[in-house]
Amino acid sequence: MSTLGTTPGGTNRPGTTPARSFDRPRGAVPGNLRKAVRPRTIPRLELGRPEAWALVACSLALALLGVSMIDMSGGSSSAEVLHPLAMRQAVFLGVGLMAGLACVLPHYRWLGRFAWIGYAATIALLIFLLIPFVPSWLVAPRNGSRGWIDLGPASLQPSELAKVAYVLALAMYLRYRKNYRTFTGFIPPAIITVVPMALILVQPDLGTCMLFIPTLFAMLVAAGARMKHIVLVVAMGLVLAPFSYPLLRPHQKERIVAMVTRVQGDYSRADSSQYQSLKAITLTGAGGVTGLDATHSRAVIEFNALPERHNDMIFVMVVNRHGLIGGLGVLGLYLVWFGCATTIAARCRDPFGRLVAVGLCAMVAAQTVVNLGVCVGLLPVTGVTLPFVSYGGSSLVALFLTVGLLVNISIRPPLGPMRKSFEYADDD
Amino acid sequence: MKINPLLPSMFHRRLALLYALMVVAFLPIGAKLGWLTVVRGDELRAEAERALVRHRWTPTVRGHVLDRKGRVLAQDTPGFDIAVDYEVITEEWALRQATADARAANRDAWLALSLEQRELLIAQSLPEHERALQEMWDEFARVGGVDRATIDARKGAILAEVRRVASSVWARAREQRQEELTRRARRPVEVSLAEVVRPIREQRQAHVILRNVDDGTAFAFRRLSERMPGVRVIDAGARQYPYETMRLRIARDTFPAPVRTEEPIEVELRGVATHALGWMRERVFAEDIERRPMRDRASGAIDRGHYQVGDHVGQSGVEAAMEDSLRGLRGQTTLHLDTGEREETPAEPGHDVRLTIDIALQARVQALMTPEVGLAQVAEWHREPTLPIGSPLNGAAVVLDVQTGEILAMVTTPTFTREDLRDRPDAIFNDPVNNPWVNRAIGAPYPPGSIAKAPLILGAVTSGAHRLGHAIECTGHFLPNRRDVFRCWIYKQFNTTHTARRGGALHAPEALSVSCNIYFYTIGRALGPSGVEEWYRNFGVGEGWGLGIGPESGGFLGRIGGAPLDVGDAINMGIGQGPVAWTPLHAADAYATIARGGLRIVPRIRTDAPAHAEDLRLDPEAMRQTLEGLRMAVTERDGTGSTLTHASGSEPIFNVPGLRVYGKTGTAQAPAIWTNDANELVPAGTPGARLRVEGDHSWFVVLVGEPGATPRYSIAVMMEYAGSGGRVSGPIANQIIHALVEEGYLPRVDALAGRAR
Structure with missing residues (x-):
């Protein structure tokens, strides 16, 4: 293992690092001291961390698979080397890699200073989306959802950035506290969560909105909230969830009805609300164990006219083209990715870094599970994309920001002996 | 306390729990994936591949009914029905065109306009479209060789019939809805008609205005359909019964004296052998489709003699009893959309039925x-x-x-x-x-x-x-x-x-x-x-x-x-x-x-x-x-x-x-x-x-x-x-x-x- 700037043989041997006060609450250090202890030299970076490289490798593999699938979604008639959409996605992959790299360079704790600013900025963007009479050349509803700001060559989907900003902000909030170990302590994190959720919900984008909930709970669990509180809140949420049904929009209700009737074997909506999931199931199964060859798969997908095939339904194309083997491969890549992210969190000793890693991993995992669940017909249709694979510039850039952050956390050695964070003897 | 090197602290144990949750969430997805691809793979692949081929049916000719001496008692003659879409018959088409015009002319401002403003704009271009439609109907009558009044009468009859069917469909829907809600709520529930009113099938499809026109007229209507919206020329071989009405001279010189005449009497006969021959129903019922569906329920085999909307079905007499033999099998053109290949199965005409009747x-x-x-x-x-x-x-x-x-x-x-x-x-x-x-x-x-x-x-x-x-x-x-x-x-x-x-x-x-x-x-x-x-x-x-x-x-x-x-x-x-x-x-x-x-x-x-x-x-x-x-x-x-x-x-x-x-x-x-x-x-x-x-x-x-x-x-x-x-x-x-x-x-x-x- 070759690492840059570390002593061989160990990364965080106690005693090798001078005592530093980074892990102390901010107010506890006098201002003049804070400046003095900031690392001025290039910090020792552990660039050889295998989990970091594996994370990047998985992300790249998934993104490249995505580009190839988006190319296939263009149908059998494209004469170009790459379908224009796939080309765009490849460009965004490049942009995402740069953004991610940029995100690796500064120490994540320094980035953490901008967490609240980032949070406020994304909230502002989300509010901007909802302002009536914003000209339609700037905010044009897509599929009835006001989620994109049109910026000429590309468009920005603020909810993607909001996901990252939210994790940073919540991590910033939770890192040195323990009030969330009381029941009332759940209130501030809940407020931090509900603001972006509500703004995304009214776009409307229920799918993205719902991803914040598992992320919140994962971060609370990691931060050491009492399990009995968590279990109680989750149970309450599950009990109350059905009562929120009347609050849903008609198209959302219809998707749930479509799913329930489909499972019951009633295909009467096969031409309307069940169409997408029935086509998805057909094309998924059609892949068989080894998948169809490229030309055949293109044709089958083109003439079955699967809606959102380059987008929410891209996993269907993966299985159609590469079969069960390809599908399980993708599942495996995600599990490795989550494993890497979890390892990064586990190796990190800094409470902020830990929570950021857990939060980002949870956000990606929730989105992955929801998307795959929809594709194989276990969940009603939502508008959630498959991380790294689905078409979408903002999403891809935001995901590589995520990867950048995780790599950032991974390669920064601990800055010194730290108080153990999130350790409570009385609970587990 | 012994510290597990892998899970040294509570945080690590919780991380392990979170990762375990992710794995657990993947299990049903993997299982469903396996079920779809391995267990149902072949079936779903066949279903997906069906989208690659498009079948077009070509009509067949119904068999003749002959008498014992070979005289044709019933035969299909080439003929065409001219049908027009319902919205063109009701002239709602003009309104739709006018709305489209008004929208196109005010593309950006349209959404901002109030309903009244929109109506005003629509009303401006409506008369023009209405006039155009009237002219098209005049042309329709001219091409069909009938006067405009006949066409209007036919349109009126169609509208009346569709309204009658619609009101009975809606009344039934309302009754059912009311019963269902009453049963669910366990108290009488009133449902207004407006809640159940939806366009019925007849309001979305074309209706036959002229029946059984000849080849030349059908061609003229095909040309007209390029200019007039909603005009459809349907290949509907008409069933003809050449001996249905006859004139006959009957000698009465051997009749009983009270009715005996030296001169024969000429009689006009109507409906000769109607009962034995039967007739054709011009509507396909659900029962027909149930009896001969396109695809056999059990084996999935295609039946080329299946019923489609628009078919004529033998009703009563030999037409009904020998339906399956008379009907014949449609031809099929199969177009492979991905390769452009084309396969043709020619139609098989129906078998003739020969009666012992003279x-x-x-x-x-x-x-x-x-x-x-x-x-x-x-x-x-x-x-x-x-x-x-x-x-x-x-x-x-x-x-x-x-x-x-x-x-x-x-x-x-x-x-x-x-x-x-x-x-x-x-x-x-x-x-x-x-x-x-x-x-x-x-x-x-x-x-x-x-x-x-x-x-x-x-x-x-x-x-x-x-x-x-x-x-x-x-x-x-x-x-x-x-x-x-x-x-x-x-x-x-x-x-x-x-x-x-x-x-x-x-x-x-x-x-x-x-x-x-x-x-x-x-x-x-x-x-x-x-x-x-x-x-x-x-x-x-x-x-x-x-x-x-x-x-x-x-x-x-x-x-x-x-x-x-x-x-x-x-x-x-x-x-x-x-x-x-x-x-x-x-x-x-x-x-x-x-x-x-x-x-x-x-x-x-x-x-x-x-x-x-x-x-x-x-x-x-x-x-x-x-x-x-x-x-x-x-x-x-x-x-x-x-x-x-x-x-x-x-x-x-x-x-x-x-x-x-x-x-x-x-x-x-x-x-x-x-x-x-x-x-x-x-x-x-x-x-x-x-x-x-x-x-x-x-x-x-x-x-x-x-x-x-x-x-x-x-x-x-x-x-x-x-x-x-x-x-x-x-x-x-x-x-x-x-x-x-x-x-x-x-x-x-x-x-x-x-x-x-």
């Missing part, structure tokens, strides 16, 4: 039974008619070829044309007195009356219940001390007995000839309930023939409710009354069996139908004496079927020279028809009910052939509520023999020279 003979028989010709209406010489003089008489006649069992003619009156079906279905289906839709020749049972006597004497002798040597005295009434029941007709009418008239007891031939009831009551009693039933059954009563031209009545035998027959029934059934009924075809069949010496051949109406024969092993001497009796009945002075007496004298009923005729009359008591105010059948004597028809059914069955040879044709004539068999049905049977001669089925013999010409 349409010319059929037409002649129908003409004879047309009231204005004179035989099938109530006349003074019918004696004691129950209906006013001149009333038309309904009935049926069947001509069977004795040798083969083939039906040469089968007429039922009244009949109707397919145009009548379309234009005044109520007159056909809702007339309980005349019941035009019933094929009386095979579809309605009638008490046989005295024509049953010949089959029964044969049965009684063959089974040993009666000896031919045993003469029976006609005593006027069968029970010595009851003068009011089981009487002979001669006792009823003339208060005498056959024995008194003839001066002795009767043997079988005389008994048949004079149709003595006492003789046959005795035969009925001798056979007993089971014997009577058995012999009626042997002659075909109780079951149909499987002709393949639609519903058949097997007649009936036995009491309603299944109570066993008693001796009283047997005695009554000896003269063809009581719990027994058959159809004219049963009668012709029974007599054809007698003519064959006891060999029963089940009647057929399709030349390709297999012949089923059964030998009843009738007693030869009884056969001889029965035929002798049947001959005497139409030749002897006192035979019931020999003489027609009218105001100007009397004449023989049968007057075809050089032919040997055997026959039997029957005058069968029949239940009267009562209807209520709603024109529905009700039991006799119901308060407020009206007596519509009463009286006896008039039967005549004839075997005819050349002298000294087996009879060649069996003819049964039945006229409903017409009274005397000899007087009403006899002359018709006689004219049918003339018709057989005219059509070459029997030799024409010069009356004076006495030899075949």
Whole structure:
């Protein structure tokens, strides 16, 4: 293992690092001291961390698979080397890699200073989306959802950035506290969560909105909230969830009805609300164990006219083209990715870094599970994309920001002996 | 405390828990993926690949229906229907165009406009589109070669019909919704009509404005459809029935004197053989699609004969019975969308069906039974008619070829044309007195009356219940001390007995000839309930023939409710009354069996139908004496079927020279028809009910052939509520023999020279 700037043989041997006060609450250090202890030299970076490289490798593999699938979604008639959409996605992959790299360079704790600013900025963007009479050349509803700001060559989907900003902000909030170990302590994190959720919900984008909930709970669990509180809140949420049904929009209700009737074997909506999931199931199964060859798969997908095939339904194309083997491969890549992210969190000793890693991993995992669940017909249709694979510039850039952050956390050695964070003897 | 190096702290344990949750969340996804790809993989792949091919169906041609001489009775002719989309018929199209125009002209501002402003903009461009549409309809009428008023009338009829259907669909939907909600809420729930109003299928599809236009006109409409919206040219081969209406000259110089004329009468026949042929329904029902779906439910195999909306379906008669054979198989063009390959399966035309009917003979028989010709209406010489003089008489006649069992003619009156079906279905289906839709020749049972006597004497002798040597005295009434029941007709009418008239007891031939009831009551009693039933059954009563031209009545035998027959029934059934009924075809069949010496051949109406024969092993001497009796009945002075007496004298009923005729009359008591105010059948004597028809059914069955040879044709004539068999049905049977001669089925013999010409 070759690492840059570390002593061989160990990364965080106690005693090798001078005592530093980074892990102390901010107010506890006098201002003049804070400046003095900031690392001025290039910090020792552990660039050889295998989990970091594996994370990047998985992300790249998934993104490249995505580009190839988006190319296939263009149908059998494209004469170009790459379908224009796939080309765009490849460009965004490049942009995402740069953004991610940029995100690796500064120490994540320094980035953490901008967490609240980032949070406020994304909230502002989300509010901007909802302002009536914003000209339609700037905010044009897509599929009835006001989620994109049109910026000429590309468009920005603020909810993607909001996901990252939210994790940073919540991590910033939770890192040195323990009030969330009381029941009332759940209130501030809940407020931090509900603001972006509500703004995304009214776009409307229920799918993205719902991803914040598992992320919140994962971060609370990691931060050491009492399990009995968590279990109680989750149970309450599950009990109350059905009562929120009347609050849903008609198209959302219809998707749930479509799913329930489909499972019951009633295909009467096969031409309307069940169409997408029935086509998805057909094309998924059609892949068989080894998948169809490229030309055949293109044709089958083109003439079955699967809606959102380059987008929410891209996993269907993966299985159609590469079969069960390809599908399980993708599942495996995600599990490795989550494993890497979890390892990064586990190796990190800094409470902020830990929570950021857990939060980002949870956000990606929730989105992955929801998307795959929809594709194989276990969940009603939502508008959630498959991380790294689905078409979408903002999403891809935001995901590589995520990867950048995780790599950032991974390669920064601990800055010194730290108080153990999130350790409570009385609970587990 | 021992620290686990992998999970050194609570944070790490919780991380492990979170990762475990992620893995657990993936498990059902992986499992479902495996199930879809491995377990259902092949099935789903086949389903996905179906989208790669597009099938287009090419029409086939329905088979012809031919008569025994190959004349075409029904054929598909190329023809096209011109249909127009509903919104163009309602002229909502203009509104939609105007809206689209207004939107296009104010693209950006449209969403910001208020409803009133929008309406104003739409109203500005509406008149222009309305005018354009009116011009297009004018053009439509011109291309179709009809005047605009006709088109507008047709449009009006379509709109009215669609509105009627829609309102009934909505009313039903509302009722169902109301019931459902009431059931769910457990209290009455009101649903307004507006909640259930949705466009029905008829409001989204095209409707036929012009039917059956020719090739050239269809081409012109195809050109028009490039300019006029919603015009569709549908390839709808029209079914034609060339002999449906005919004009025929009927010679009346051999008619009974009161209606005899030297000049032939010209009759217009409507609906020749409609019942036997059936007709086409121009709508496909869900039942048709259920019966022959495109894809077999079990095997998934494609049936090229499946039904599609727009198909015409055989309804009634041979068109319905032979539907599957006549229909043919569509052709199919399969286009592989991914490779551009094209496969063609040519259409297979339907098979022709050949009937044993001779349409010319059929037409002649129908003409004879047309009231204005004179035989099938109530006349003074019918004696004691129950209906006013001149009333038309309904009935049926069947001509069977004795040798083969083939039906040469089968007429039922009244009949109707397919145009009548379309234009005044109520007159056909809702007339309980005349019941035009019933094929009386095979579809309605009638008490046989005295024509049953010949089959029964044969049965009684063959089974040993009666000896031919045993003469029976006609005593006027069968029970010595009851003068009011089981009487002979001669006792009823003339208060005498056959024995008194003839001066002795009767043997079988005389008994048949004079149709003595006492003789046959005795035969009925001798056979007993089971014997009577058995012999009626042997002659075909109780079951149909499987002709393949639609519903058949097997007649009936036995009491309603299944109570066993008693001796009283047997005695009554000896003269063809009581719990027994058959159809004219049963009668012709029974007599054809007698003519064959006891060999029963089940009647057929399709030349390709297999012949089923059964030998009843009738007693030869009884056969001889029965035929002798049947001959005497139409030749002897006192035979019931020999003489027609009218105001100007009397004449023989049968007057075809050089032919040997055997026959039997029957005058069968029949239940009267009562209807209520709603024109529905009700039991006799119901308060407020009206007596519509009463009286006896008039039967005549004839075997005819050349002298000294087996009879060649069996003819049964039945006229409903017409009274005397000899007087009403006899002359018709006689004219049918003339018709057989005219059509070459029997030799024409010069009356004076006495030899075949």
